[in-house]
């Protein structure tokens with residue numbers, strides 16, 4: 001298949017590289033010349049495990065190229081829209097201007113039989129509107145909506161072997177379905193379930209999935225609040241309820257809560273759309289989900305304040321982890337960054353590190369003090385706040401960390417250290433210097 005991908009940010013770059021890896025001929029188009037230059041050189045402008053290798057081999061094979069020239073899409077039959085839909089400033093609604101511009105930019109180049117495929121997360125109703133736009137341009141091209149469910153850190157795997165494929169199609173669009181089947185032939189051959197639906201259902205599947213996952217995290221964080229008040233162990237609680245197959249253990253890790261470019265934005269955008277549709281009551285629970293989530297950040301700041309004696313002003317606080325989750329350099333709506341910034345605002349001398357997100361953090365929050373290594377961060381610190389559960393942080397030596405930290409206190413914001421091991425190792429183990437677990 002000949003494919004174009006409009007928008008080569010996180011979603012588009014991964015999608016383009018994966019489609020080329022599957023044997024398709026792919027051109028990625030983006031308005032950002034610097035991004036196009038980086039991608040053309042085989043260097044993703046963000047951190048994603050496995051992507052650089054995939055990108056380089058696809059480019060070397062001749063099946064993948066990137067350009068700023070939209071007319072390059074003329075070679076392709078299937079055109080994926082993978083541009084961003086950020087949250088509009090001052091409101092919870094999503095900004096559709098990039099999606100609209102991408103479709104409008106495609107129109108002069110479409111031919112009969114072409115398929116425009118939306119992948120971006122959009123408010124329900126958008127696909128029908130854009131399908132009409134494509135139809136009325138008279139090229140004979142049609143539109144489908146094919147939401148994306150990839151997770152940062154697992155993006156390549158999630159794209160090559162997705163849990164499911166969802167096609168939102170106009171009634172009777174068997175040509176669109178056949179084209180998508182050809183694009184995803186290898187995933188379908190693996191037995192990937194396929195759901196063929198109308199536009200509204202396909203759009204809703206995407207936000208509904210995130211609106212299910214976010215409450216799961218806030219549920220366990222609500223239990224963490226109760227556990228803390230009662231002395232119970234929320235991790236054991238999650239293990240025990242997770243054995244129930246109806247509940248499942250995944251997404252029950254209590255801690256600092258969810259962040260990133262998707263879950264927070266999507267549940268807010270979904271609420272905003274529900275309000276427009278007059279069904280805001282149906283989603284009112286998401287407001288509580290959001291506030292439980294945000295409360296975790298405040299609780300983390302309070303815990304750090306407690307362990308340094310009630311006031312962080314002038315105290316050196318080592319922050320381990322800045323990315324919103326491990327295996328990512330993404331700091332959009334990162335709970336870790338939020339905590340670090342709040343501590344700094346309270347007068348703490350924050351010294352922060354992260355294996356991959358130092359550059360992205362520095363760009364957005366130039367006023368924090370960044371260091372390259374854990375050793376540099378913890379040396380002489382009054383307390384350590386572990387805010388992103390990178391594998392290397394899970395493997396830290398409790399004795400070394402403990403001996404570098406004045407209060408011998410580490411506040412584990414991600415519940416990723418074993419409190420028994422850390423206390424037993426003689427690092428942060430003194431009764432006066434507990435390992436605090438969020």
Ligand code: UGA
Nearest residue numbers: 148149150151152217251252253257258259260262324325
């Ligand atoms: C999320 C969804 O998981 C994807 O399926 C979806 O495609 C994507 O949003 C999207 O809409 O594009 P992602 O944001 O990459 O993917 O990351 P997640 O793994 O879902 O984590 C989101 C946040 O929840 C992170 O801050 C993570 O630390 C937090 N989290 C996750 C917890 O606090 N506890 C958990 O048990 C799991």
